[in-house]
Structure formats: C-alpha cells, structure tokens
Amino acid sequence: MPLITYREALNQALSEEIARDSNVVLMGEEVAQFKGSYKVSEGMLENFGSDRIIDTPISEAAFSGLGIGAAMMGMRPVVEFMFWSFCYVAFDQIFNNAASVRYMSGGLINVPIVFRGPANGGTNVGATHSHTPENFAANTPGLKVICPATPADAKGMMKSAIRDNDPVCVMENTILYNLQGDVPEDNDLLVPLGKARLAMEGNDISIIAHGRSVHTAMEVAETLSEKHNVSAEVLDLRSIRPLDVDAIIETVRKTNRVLLVDENKPFCGVGAQISFLIQDRAFDYLDAPIKRVSAIDAPQAYSKVLENYQIPNHDRVLKKALEIL
Amino acid sequence: MEGLYHDTDLEKSKEEISSIQNESIEGDEVRSFSETPINKSLDSEERVRLFSQMMRIRRFEERSLRAYQQGHIGGFLHLYIGQEAVAVGAVSVMSEDDHVITAYRDHGHALAVGMNMDECMAELLGKKTGCSKGKGGSMHFFAPDKNFWGGHGIVGGQTPLGLGIAYALKYKGTKGACLCFMGDGATNQGPFYESLNLASLWGLPVIYVIENNGYSMGTAESRHSAGEPLARRGEVFDVNWSVHHGHDLYEVRAAVHDALTLARTESKPSVLEIITYRYRGHSVADPDQTYRSKEEIEEYKKSKDPISLYKDILIKEECLTEELAQKIDQSAKEEADASAEFALASPNPDPSELMDDIYWETDNPTDRRSEGTMFFECPET
Ligand SMILES: Cc1ncc(C[n+]2csc(CCOP(=O)(O)OP(=O)(O)O)c2C)c(N)n1
Ligand SMILES: [Mg+2]
Numbered sequence: 001m002p003l004i005t006y007r008e009a010l011n012q013a014l015s016e017e018i019a020r021d022s023n024v025v026l027m028g029e030e031v032a033q034f035k036g037s038y039k040v041s042e043g044m045l046e047n048f049g050s051d052r053i054i055d056t057p058i059s060e061a062a063f064s065g066l067g068i069g070a071a072m073m074g075m076r077p078v079v080e081f082m083f084w085s086f087c088y089v090a091f092d093q094i095f096n097n098a099a100s101v102r103y104m105s106g107g108l109i110n111v112p113i114v115f116r117g118p119a120n121g122g123t124n125v126g127a128t129h130s131h132t133p134e135n136f137a138a139n140t141p142g143l144k145v146i147c148p149a150t151p152a153d154a155k156g157m158m159k160s161a162i163r164d165n166d167p168v169c170v171m172e173n174t175i176l177y178n179l180q181g182d183v184p185e186d187n188d189l190l191v192p193l194g195k196a197r198l199a200m201e202g203n204d205i206s207i208i209a210h211g212r213s214v215h216t217a218m219e220v221a222e223t224l225s226e227k228h229n230v231s232a233e234v235l236d237l238r239s240i241r242p243l244d245v246d247a248i249i250e251t252v253r254k255t256n257r258v259l260l261v262d263e264n265k266p267f268c269g270v271g272a273q274i275s276f277l278i279q280d281r282a283f284d285y286l287d288a289p290i291k292r293v294s295a296i297d298a299p300q301a302y303s304k305v306l307e308n309y310q311i312p313n314h315d316r317v318l319k320k321a322l323e324i325l
Numbered sequence: 326m327e328g329l330y331h332d333t334d335l336e337k338s339k340e341e342i343s344s345i346q347n348e349s350i351e352g353d354e355v356r357s358f359s360e361t362p363i364n365k366s367l368d369s370e371e372r373v374r375l376f377s378q379m380m381r382i383r384r385f386e387e388r389s390l391r392a393y394q395q396g397h398i399g400g401f402l403h404l405y406i407g408q409e410a411v412a413v414g415a416v417s418v419m420s421e422d423d424h425v426i427t428a429y430r431d432h433g434h435a436l437a438v439g440m441n442m443d444e445c446m447a448e449l450l451g452k453k454t455g456c457s458k459g460k461g462g463s464m465h466f467f468a469p470d471k472n473f474w475g476g477h478g479i480v481g482g483q484t485p486l487g488l489g490i491a492y493a494l495k496y497k498g499t500k501g502a503c504l505c506f507m508g509d510g511a512t513n514q515g516p517f518y519e520s521l522n523l524a525s526l527w528g529l530p531v532i533y534v535i536e537n538n539g540y541s542m543g544t545a546e547s548r549h550s551a552g553e554p555l556a557r558r559g560e561v562f563d564v565n566w567s568v569h570h571g572h573d574l575y576e577v578r579a580a581v582h583d584a585l586t587l588a589r590t591e592s593k594p595s596v597l598e599i600i601t602y603r604y605r606g607h608s609v610a611d612p613d614q615t616y617r618s619k620e621e622i623e624e625y626k627k628s629k630d631p632i633s634l635y636k637d638i639l640i641k642e643e644c645l646t647e648e649l650a651q652k653i654d655q656s657a658k659e660e661a662d663a664s665a666e667f668a669l670a671s672p673n674p675d676p677s678e679l680m681d682d683i684y685w686e687t688d689n690p691t692d693r694r695s696e697g698t699m700f701f702e703c704p705e706t
Contacts, residue, residue: 034543034615057513057549058480058541089479089514124400124451126462128478266701297700298679302462303451304399305673309704319705 001182009151009183010040010172013158014078016187018048021076024162027054027063028080028117037082038118038177064090064115068098068167071113076162084119084171085131098167099142114161116170119147120212121263121300121311123174130300130307132263134210135270137169138241145169146193146239149214151181153238156191164193173212194242198251202233205321206251208274209261210237213312217261220317230325240270245277252282259321260292261312269294288324293317358575359638363418363582369644375417375574376639376650379409379632380657382433385442388661389432389449393609397669398449402463405433407604410631411536412437414577415504418585422501424472424494426487428508429464430536430603431476438471442664452671459674460682481507481514484533488520491531495592502530502588504581510541512555518562521594525562530588532581533559535598536571542607543616556598564594571601572629575638602629676704 004012018024030037032045032055045053056063060081067077081087087094094115102110121130137145144166148154154172161168183189199214200221207217214236221232235251237244252258258278260271271292278290296310309316358364367375386404393402405412408430416425416437427434435445440456448455449463456466466476474490477483487505494501511517512535524531535556541549552558556566565587569580577599584595602625606613639645680703686693687700 029541030543033548037542055544055548057544058510059513059515061515086479089481089516124462126400126460126465126478128464128482129401294702296676296679296704297702298683299460301460301674301679302400302448302457302465303459303674305451306459306676306679309676310679 001184003180004151004183005177006151006154006172006179006181007038007040007177009155009181010158011042011044012183013155013162014041015044015047017159017162018044018052020187023074023076024078025052025054025075026078026080027056027067029056029058029082031055031080036080038174040177060086060090061093065093065097067113068093068101068111071111071167072101072109076112076114078114078116078162081115081117083129084117084133085129087115087133088131094143094167094169095136095140099140102166103142110165111167112165113167114158114170115167116158116161117172118174118177119171120173120175121295121307122212124302124304124307126302127299132171132265132295134169134171134240135264135268138270138273139268143167143169143241144193144239145171145241147171147211148238149176149211149236151179152183152189153191153197155183156189157193157238160190160193163190168193171211176212191238193239194244195238196244196247197236197238198233198247199236200232200234202231202255204230204232204255205257205259205325206233206235206255207259207261207317207321208235208237208248208251210240210270211263213261213263216312216314216317219314220321223314223318224321228322228325230321232321245281248274248277249281252278253285256285256287257324258286258290259317259324260290261317262294263311264294266292266294266297291320291324293320358573358579359642361575361579363578364575372639372642372644373649373653375413376632376635376645377653377657378413378437379574379635380654381442381660382409382413382436383632384654384657384661385436385445385664386432388658388665389446390605390609392446392449392665392668398463399451400462401429402449402609403430403607404603404605404609405430407625407631408536408538408571408601409433410574410577410635411534411571411599411601412506414574415506415534415581418578418582419472419504420501420585421472422494422499423585424474424490424501424503425506426474426483426490426503427476427506428480428483428511429476429478430508431464431466434506435466435468435473435476438468438473440466440468440471440473442660443667446661446664447668447671450668450671451673452668453674453678454667454671458678458682481511481517483507484511484514484517484520487531487533488524488529491524491529491588491594492527495529500589502532502585504532504534506534506536508541509535509537509539509546509555510544510549511535512558513541513549518558521559521562521564521596524594525564528592529594530592531594532584532588533594533596534581535596536601537598538601538603540603540607540616542611545616554598556596559596564596566596566598568598568600571599572631572634574631574635677706679704
C-alpha cells in the first residue's frame with residue numbers, strides 16, 4: 001500500500017471523484033491557480049481545467065449558496081472553506097438552506113453538496129481562525145459532519161461524502177495535512193460515514209476521540225501501557241453525525257471506563273452528547289464517572305504557550321485518564 | 326502585468342469621478358497635492374515626522390519578518406511594507422474625535438495611531454507584555470485609548486463595526502468620523518454592501534478606505550472583481566467615492582481630509598479607493614511565486630515606493646537632507662531592534678490567564694450580576 005500524506009489523500013479523493021462524475025466541481029478561494037492555501041488541490045487546475053477547479057472571490061455566503069443551488073439542480077459541488085472558521089459568514093446558507101431544503105420541500109429536493117476545509121486550533125492564529133464547528137453542524141438535523149484523522153480515512157470518507165446525497169461537512173486539520181499513512185490504491189475506496197474505527201484495542205479504559213485528538217489519545221495510550229501498565233482502547237469516531245453509537249457502547253461495555261477527548265469547546269461539545277448516550281445506554285457498565293478533555297473554555301488564545309495548553313495535549317489527557325483508573 | 330492593470334486605469338476613473346463625485350471631496354482637480362491647504366499648512370517638522378513614521382513602520386515590519394524567520398513568531402504575519410503612505414497619510418489628518426478600524430494587516434495602522442513598537446512586537450511574539458497580552462496576535466491589535474478599534478481577522482468583518490462606531494459618534498453628538506480600512510478583496514463580502522446602504526440611508530460618518538494593493542491573496546483584482554473602479558460600488562447607494570494614488574502621501578492626506586470634512590460637516594459617508602501595493606507575500610507563509618512576477622514587484626519599488634518618493638519631495642522642499650533621512654532610518658532600525666529585544670525578554674502569559682478577559686463580570690467579580698456557572702473546562706490550579 002502506498003504511503004501518502006493526508007493532503008495527497010484528499011487530493012486523490014477529489015481528483016478521482018471529479019474524473020468519475022462530471023457533476024463534481026471544486027470551488028473556493030485560491031483553490032485553482034494558487035493550488036489551495038494548503039496545497040490540497042495541487043495539480044488539479046492543470047488536470048481538470050478552470051471549469052472544474054474554480055477560484056472564487058472572498059464571498060463565502062455567495063459561493064456556499066451557489067453551491068447549494070447547484071446541488072439542488074443535481075450537481076455535486078465541493079465547496080472549500082480556506083478555514084471552517086470562515087463559514088461563519090455563510091452560516092445562513094449552510095445551516096438554513098443546505099440543512100433544511102430537503103425537509104421543507106417534503107423530500108422533493110435534495111442537496112448533495114460537500115463543504116470542506118480545515119477546522120482546528122494549534123497553529124497560533126487566534127480566536128477568529130481556530131474554530132471547530134463540528135458540534136454546530138452536528139446539532140443541525142439535515143447536515144452530516146465527519147472529521148477524518150488519518151490519510152486513509154481522508155480519502156475514503158471524502159469520496160463517500162461526495163457520492164452522498166445529502167450535505168456533508170468535512171472537517172480537516174491543517175496540522176494533519178503532512179501526516180503520512182498507508183492508503184489503498186483503489187478508485188472505489190469508500191469508507192462509510194457513521195462507522196467508527198477501533199484505533200487501538202485495550203481492556204482497562206476507552207479513550208474516545210475524533211480528528212487530531214485521536215493521535216493525542218494514541219500517544220497517551222502508549223504512555224499508559226509503557227509507564228502505568230494500563231491497556232487503553234482508542235476509538236476514533238471518524239464521523240460525528242451520523243454517529244456510531246454501537247461502537248461507543250461496545251467499548252464502554254468492554255472497559256467500563258471512558259475518557260472523551262476532543263478539540264471542541266466543552267459546553268455542548270461533541271463529548272457532551274456522547275456522555276449522555278453512554279449514561280443512557282450503558283450506565284450499569286460504568287465503573288467510574290465519564291471524564292473528558294476538551295479545549296479550555298476560552299476563546300482561542302494566540303500565544304503559542306497558552307494555546308498549547310488550551311487544546312488537549314498529552315499531559316492533560318494522561319492526567320485525566322489516571323484520575324479514573 | 327495583471328496585478329498592476331488597475332493603476333493604468335486610474336486616470337480614466339478620475340474623469341468619471343469628477344462628474345459623479347460630490348464636490349466637497351474632489352473640489353477642483355489639483356494635480357500636485359502639495360498645494361492643497363491641508364498639506365500646505367504642514368510645517369517642516371511635521372513633514373519630517375510623517376517621513377519618520379513611514380520609516381518606523383517599514384523597519385518594524387522588516388524586524389518582525391526576521392523574528393518570524395527565526396521562529397519567534399508563529400501563525401500568520403501579514404506585512405504592510407509598500408503601503409505605508411496610506412495609514413500614515415490617513416491617520417495624520419484625523420482629529421482627536423476620529424476613529425480607526427482595520428483588517429488583519431494592521432501593524433502599520435497601529436504604529437500610525439501611536440501604539441509603541443514594544444507592545445506590538447511583544448504581541449507578535451505572544452508575550453504577556455503585548456498590547457493584547459498575547460491573546461490577539463498579529464491580526465488582532467487594539468488600542469481604544471488611541472481610538473484604534475482593531476485589527477480584525479475575518480475579511481470584511483470590520484466593515485459593519487466601522488459603521489457602528491460612526492453611528493455611536495453621531496448618536497453621541499461627537500463631531501468625529503470613523504476611518505474603516507479594508508482590502509480590495511474585502512469589497513466582495515456582503516456585509517460591506519449592507520453597511521454602505523445603512524451608512525447612506527442613516528447618514529453615518531464612516532469612510533471606507535479601500536487599500537487596493539491589486540491582490541486578494543493570490544488573486545489579482547481582475548480575477549476577483551467585476552466593475553471598475555472598486556470605489557464606484559458606493560455609487561448605487563449615493564455614497565461619494567473617489568480613487569487615489571497611495572504612493573503619494575500628500576494625495577492620501579488630501580483625499581482623507583476631504584472625506585473627513587464631509588463626514589464632519591454633513592455626516593455623510595465616503596468610499597475612498599487608494600491604489601497601493603504590497604511588496605511581500607500575502608503573509609510570510611506565502612511564497613509569492615504563483616501569481617505575480619519579481620519584475621512587477623521591482624518595477625513598483627523602483628518607481629512608486631512611497632517612502633523614497635516622499636523623501637525626494639522633502640529634500641526638494643528643503644525640509645530634509647540625505648543625512649537626516651539616514652539618521653531617521655537608523656533610529657527606526659534601532660527602535661525596531663530594541664522592540665525585538667524587549668519582546669524576547671518579556672515573559673510568556675501563564676495558562677491561568679486563559680480565563681481572564683472573557684466576560685466583564687468574571688473579571689470584576691464584586692460587580693457580578695448574573696449567577697450560575699460560566700466556564701466548563703478551566704486550567705487546573
Ligand atoms: C471571511 C474570510 N474569508 C477568507 C479569509 C482568508 N483571507 C485572509 S486575507 C484574504 C485576502 C484579502 O485580500 P484583501 O482584502 O485584498 O486584503 P490584503 O490582504 O490585500 O490587505 C483572505 C482570502 C478570511 N480571513 N476571512
Ligand atoms: Mg488586497
């Protein structure tokens with residue numbers, strides 16, 4: 001299996017789907033001539049031309065809405081936000097229009113669109129550029145939202161998202177773009193949305209995470225095994241909505257201890273919904289209270305020192321894990 | 326040269342403008358702006374001070390670039406080099422009742438309104454001694470005591486805020502106006518048009534200063550905007566508009582002065598498009614190679630560098646000698662170096678400070694009015 005980066009995996013997924021289906025186009029700021037702010041669309045303008053790879057002005061509300069309108073007409077646009085943080089100026093289009101058109105039309109219309117881009121902190125760009133809105137999107141019936149953590153999932157889930165008949169928000173991570181991983185060479189590599197991935201098997205504690213936090217969870221699991229003789233299981237949610245509830249309940253029943261880790265701010269973050277589900281469906285299996293590590297509950301700080309502390313890091317996660325062991 | 330095409334059309338736009346334009350802005354076409362009253366009234370010392378301000382901004386930016394390259398600054402660093410005459414010229418004609426707000430390319434405006442290099446450099450390094458205690462960063466400088474309301478990272482996000490500042494000034498009966506700076510790319514954000522409509526409808530003293538440097542990141546104006554010039558977009562709302570050369574400090578001063586006068590006397594908004602150029606990449610991370618040529622940059626530097634042009638003018642006006650200019654440059658460099666030393670020696674903020682400055686009432690617990698839990702994951706003490 002070829003070893004490629006998360007960035008290349010996205011590029012392959014987009015390229016393959018654009019080649020496969022003439023209804024798929026990629027549009028956004030700097031995606032064509034500049035090859036994407038983070039070079040995700042490198043080479044695509046050359047390969048597919050300016051009808052398929054389209055630079056837009058800084059008009060997120062207009063081009064998101066345009067994408068939704070085109071999707072209503074049967075196209076499958078992939079709309080890139082340079083950062084998911086910038087979707088806030090297009091909030092109405094995504095959260096009202098994309099999410100509700102199908103329902104409000106009594107199922108007459110569907111919206112097969114993908115919104116994608118990075119949604120993460122950790123790069124010292126301050127409060128306006130570091131949002132992680134997967135909980136907003138997941139809170140909105142009609143939208144799907146996924147957070148691939150590995151190159152293979154970046155490719156397989158992006159391809160599934162493009163072929164999906166509903167709006168899918170794909171939340172990537174600038175820090176993961178250079179991450180390498182094995183990715184099968186398969187034009188039909190489709191990782192289903194709504195299926196969690198058991199990233200590490202263990203017996204003593206379940207660490208449930210998504211996005212970059214999965215990698216933090218893996219590091220902590222290693223420390224737990226090396227230094228504390230604890231066998232941790234790591235569940236990578238991959239998809240937030242739809243959510244793999246069965247996988248969550250299964251791991252809880254197995255280890256009886258749960259630590260939730262994600263970069264969301266805590267209040268009504270993804271972890272809040274998961275802990276509700278666990279107490280609702282697996283209360284009797286818990287040997288300790290559910291704990292979670294999320295971003296410290298402040299607007300994202302610019303200072304490197306502050307931000308490194310603010311987002312979940314190895315030490316904070318380890319400490320929390322030890323509290324319930 | 327795609328990115329510079331907007332320059333060549335400037336004369337044409339000027340003709341259009343004089344026929345549309347409210348007279349109190351343009352008045353009679355004055356070619357040399359040194360003769361306009363606002364510039365004529367400058368004494369020699371004031372002229373030199375303007376030169377020194379531009380020099381200070383440039384040297385500060387160059388020093389911050391070095392700090393970035395040395396790994397002391399992370400994230401984004403959007404440099405203002407090449408555009409200095411816009412911020413310095415505009416701010417220099419403000420009265421103490423006038424206010425400023427801008428986008429993320431904000432270091433030049435910050436220094437122009439009188440913020441000091443130390444607090445700015447320390448902010449870039451994320452230090453506790455920074456103007457925002459290391460919490461805002463390069464894109465988010467603020468100094469309300471200097472009528473400077475930021476530093477805004479979301480493109481176009483400051484345009485309604487500028488409107489609100491103008492609204493408050495009018496509401497309170499203050500004679501001031503708000504200068505709201507924005508880029509050419511920002512003119513394609515919807516809130517700008519909603520703001521223009523309200524500004525005109527309600528007669529609000531806001532001046533949108535479009536710093537047209539030809540590019541929105543890697544996208545040349547011709548690829549991001551239909552309809553020229555950009556300032557003309559004010560026209561459908563009956564907002565006065567005009568286009569000016571940003572390499573000529575005197576012209577910027579004259580244009581902004583006229584717009585401020587209109588705002589003060591008639592409470593009317595304006596759109597000023599100032600043609601300028603950025604020498605560096607969009608941010609330091611932009612390799613700047615895919616969308617414009619080295620020659621294009623060199624040509625602008627050679628023929629339109631605002632600082633050298635102004636230096637020549639001052640020498641001709643006998644306000645400045647080559648020797649004094651060098652002294653000023655030297656002291657700007659020293660000031661910038663000292664600010665980097667200050668920033669490096671400053672302490673980092675402590676994680677416990679993460680929770681300060683979020684809500685007024687948690688910072689002022691004795692005056693707290695609401696009850697209940699405010700924060701849900703805090704630093705461990
Ligand atoms: C809503 C939003 N979309 C995209 C961005 C990313 N972005 C930052 S600056 C920029 C280009 C802005 O160009 P312009 O307005 O001309 O200002 P300049 O950088 O030239 O000063 C872009 C696309 C952003 N910050 N906010
Ligand atoms: Mg620009």
